[in-house]
Amino acid sequence: MATSSSIKKLRSEWRLYFFVLPAVVLIGTFCYFPAASAIYHSFFRWGGGDAKEFIGLANFRRAAGDIVFWESFIVIAILVTSNVIKLIPSVFMAVLIHRLKSERWQYWYRVGVVLPMIVPGLVTLFIWKFFFDPGQGALNRFLDLTGLKALLVSLDEFFHWGIFHAGLPIAWLGEPSLIIPSLIIWGFPWIGSVGVLIYLAGLQSIGNEVYEAAELDGATSWQTFRFMELPLIMTQIRLSLVMLIISTLQGYGLQFLLLGPEGGPGGRGMVPGLWMFNKAFFAGEFGYACALGIFLFLFILALTFLNQRYVRVEK
């Protein structure tokens, strides 16, 4: 729809297109082209080089029957669900900080919350890997010191899990049934720096006098939370939950670093993204990896649309 005014603009301001050109080129090359190329190559047997062979829908049929791939969705479902619990400490922390009367203290706690961000995520992850080490790791030593290990062992004897044994170190990343718990425990107490800051920003509109009024009315602190604070930050909680879920669904760096490309012993920590990564860069089946990627893409896209429809994030 080229109206006369927009044609006039086109004549006088055509130079403006040069301002958007770099963005178009970059996004075209590194976002759109790879996406198109993934769809194209999913119909080929392709090892990443020049040689490729058209095989129609065979990659998709294979993916549909790939047990490892579908089982990895169960793992990811558990990890996604655990995100709901992992949000609680951040919300709790934000509310506590906001309720403090002294603004100076509020500031210093904010600094404390942001501190973990300055350590690269990778380093935090590796320190946790070190905590999980069976012989020298802090986690096992802590459980030994506090006697919790004995408790776990007796629970094990009672329920016949066969996981915890007296006198043997717990192999957090080596025992198949402990892999998912380890993937969840990692990062305890899961204080998300950005999350806490976002909640604090949401709470800003409650001033001190509102708390005083609530207190005069005899509101318990749970009621204050439930009816005053929670409604105010519900949008932010939803937003960070959605972002956490999307990044969990797409992510595989965590599993790759903690467990390796095979998803740990028994492949119990295998997630869809890792399987795709593994197929491409360890098995050299690029075409098949593209097909897996498209399945994953469609799955996440469907969730995104559901989220747009039902979990509206008001601006």
Added chain:
Amino acid sequence: MKSSSLARMEAVGRRSRSDLLKHLCLIALLGVSLFPFYMMIQVSLKNNTMFLENPWSFAAPGSWQWDNYVYAIKLVLPYIINSLVVSIGATIACLTISISGAYFFARYQMPFSRILWSAFLVLMLMPTVANIVPLFSVLQSLHLLNTLWALVLLGASSGLVLTIYVLRNFIEEIPKDLFEAAEMDGASHLHQIIHVVIPMSKSIIGTLAILTFLHAWNDFLMPLIVLRDPHLFTLGVGLIYLDGEYVKDWGRIMASFLVASLPLIVIFLFSMKLFIRGLGAGAVKG
């Protein structure tokens, strides 16, 4: 009047007394979440025997193993330089491109700009997980494999859409008179960007720069795929190889982790206020 202020004072008194409990809770939570970093620092000053004897607390100051740091700096410094090149390059490229792109969208309704805008926005909804495999072959055909350029370009492009989106909203809120006045003075678009847009949106540009930088700094999957030569390794790849060594000298490893964190600590010290305020404010806005 008097009784109500008395009641209020009483309420305030109650509140500050119960703040003690809040402080305890907060300190406990922060303590546990900062515990890994405490361990990193104190283990970095020990050798393996000292660590096995006493894993929990700092060693006596006289016996601190400074050679761990000599080893760490020698090992990590080249990685840090590569990471700095990549992250700074990506941040500058991303912001330059997105400021001018956002200016294009915000200033005029040009023909095709609406189509282009929706083509950009669609990318925000699309999961990028399927891209990594073909991205590899794009880089291969551009002869960018095993170069830091590849990482600069990827780092710049991955956050581009979001950055343009946020900046467009900011530029649209700048009063139109400012642009018109500049135009009257014969300022070109480039001049308007430099003298109007950038000064007016300094704080959001700072926040976006930090986020882009952090994203590029923390990435390790793309570098792992792209880089082959050890002398090109960025921090992420270097640390992965360090972690993969069979015999673990924890003191040296932790010292390397700490050295790897130093650049961000320095940046953080300079931008703490911007960080804490800007991040919260930006989150509410966007």
